[in-house]
Amino acid sequence: MDLQLQRFADSGDKTERATPKRREEARRKGNVSRSPELTSALVLAAILVALRFTGSMIWGSWQSLMERDLTMQVPSQWTTSTVTQLFLMQGATAVKALLPVVGIALLIGVAVSVAQVRPMFVSMLLAPKFSRIQPLAGLKRMFSTRTLVELGKSLLKLMLIGFVGYSVVVPSASEIRGFTQVDVTQLPFAVGSMVFSLGIRIAVCMVMLAFFDFLYQRFEYERGLRMTKQEVKDEMKQMEGNQQIKGVIRRRARQLAFRRMMQEVPKADVVVTNPTHFAIALKYDSQSMAAPQVIAKGADNLAQRIKERAAESGVPMVENRPLAQTLYRVAEVGDAVPQELYQAVAEVLAHVYRLKQAARG
Missing domain, CATH: 3.40.1690.10 (secretion proteins EscU)
Incomplete structure (x- = not known):
C-alpha cells in the first residue's frame, strides 16, 4: 500500500523541465505550443493594412462593375451561355479586386503559424480518432479547465471589442447624424473611414490579447511537458544504455574493419x-x-x-x-x-x- 502511495505521489509531482528527448517525442505526435489567437489577430491586422492601401482600387473595381451591370444592354434572350459569361466576368472582377487582400492574409497566416511551430508534418493527426465523438469524453472537455479558460478569453475579447466600439461610436454620434446631409457619393468614404478606424483599434487590442495568449499557451505547454524526477532518471538510464549499446556496436565494427584491412x-x-x-x-x-x-x-x-x-x-x-x-x-x-x-x-x-x-x- 505504501509503495502504491509513493508511486501516486511521484506521478503527480512533475517538477522537472522536459528533456530534449521528451520534447522531440511530443513534437512527433503534433503536441506543440501554438496560439491560434495570435495568428487570427495578425491576419486581421494584415487585412486592414492591405485594405488601407488597396481600398480605393477595390472600390473602383466594384464601382466599375456596378456601372457596367446597370448600363449593359440586356440580352433579348437569356441562355446558359449568356448567364455563364456574365457570372465569369463578374467573378473575374471580384477575384482581381480581392486577390491582393486574400493573398496577404494567407501569407501572414501561414508565416505566423510556421514561425510558432516550425515546419512539421504529423501523419498521425490525419487518422480518425473515435474518442473525439464519445459523449462522455465530450462532456469532460466541455467542463475542463482549458474550456473555462477559453470561455474567459472569449468573454474578455467580447467586452474589449464592445468597449472599443463604444469609445469610437459614441464620440462620433454627431458625425453619424450628419451623414444625412452628406452627398451620396461621399457617404461610402465617410462610413468607410469610421469603420476602418474602429477596425484598427480592435485589431490593436486583439494583437495585445493574442500576445498574452501566446505567453499563456507557452506556459501551459511547458507545464504539460514537465516530468517527475523518476521519469528523468529512467530516461537517463535508457539513454546511457543506448549509448553503451551503440559504443559496443561501433567497437565491434572497428574490430571487423581492422581484421578485414589486415x-x-x-x-x-x-x-x-x-x-x-x-x-x-x-x-x-x-x-x-x-x-x-x-x-x-x-x-x-x-x-x-x-x-x-x-x-x-x-x-x-x-x-x-x-x-x-x-x-x-x-x-x-x-x-x-x-x-x-x-x-x-x-x-x-x-x-x-x-x-x-x-x-x-
Whole structure:
C-alpha cells in the first residue's frame, strides 16, 4: 500500500523541465505550443493594412462593375451561355479586386503559424480518432479547465471589442447624424473611414490579447511537458544504455574493419612508410583497376601492425615521407590514389617491380 502511495505521489509531482528527448517525442505526435489567437489577430491586422492601401482600387473595381451591370444592354434572350459569361466576368472582377487582400492574409497566416511551430508534418493527426465523438469524453472537455479558460478569453475579447466600439461610436454620434446631409457619393468614404478606424483599434487590442495568449499557451505547454524526477532518471538510464549499446556496436565494427584491412595487407604490392608514424598499403592490378588503390593505412601503433604484417607476408616496404603523409591525409581505405599523386606512386611501384625482377634474375 505504501509503495502504491509513493508511486501516486511521484506521478503527480512533475517538477522537472522536459528533456530534449521528451520534447522531440511530443513534437512527433503534433503536441506543440501554438496560439491560434495570435495568428487570427495578425491576419486581421494584415487585412486592414492591405485594405488601407488597396481600398480605393477595390472600390473602383466594384464601382466599375456596378456601372457596367446597370448600363449593359440586356440580352433579348437569356441562355446558359449568356448567364455563364456574365457570372465569369463578374467573378473575374471580384477575384482581381480581392486577390491582393486574400493573398496577404494567407501569407501572414501561414508565416505566423510556421514561425510558432516550425515546419512539421504529423501523419498521425490525419487518422480518425473515435474518442473525439464519445459523449462522455465530450462532456469532460466541455467542463475542463482549458474550456473555462477559453470561455474567459472569449468573454474578455467580447467586452474589449464592445468597449472599443463604444469609445469610437459614441464620440462620433454627431458625425453619424450628419451623414444625412452628406452627398451620396461621399457617404461610402465617410462610413468607410469610421469603420476602418474602429477596425484598427480592435485589431490593436486583439494583437495585445493574442500576445498574452501566446505567453499563456507557452506556459501551459511547458507545464504539460514537465516530468517527475523518476521519469528523468529512467530516461537517463535508457539513454546511457543506448549509448553503451551503440559504443559496443561501433567497437565491434572497428574490430571487423581492422581484421578485414589486415587480411588485405598480404595482397599489397608495396607499403609506403613514414617510416615510423604512417604506413599505407597500395595494390595495383592493370586488368581491373584504373589506378592504384589504398587497401590499408594506419598511424603510430596501427602503422607498426601493418608493417609487421607486411614483413611476415614478404610485401616490400618503401620509405617515402612526403608520399606517406599525403596519402594518409587525402585517401581512405578503398579509395584510388588521387590523380596528382600518380607520378610519385608510379615511381614507387616501378622501383618495387625492378627489385622483384632483379630478385628473380
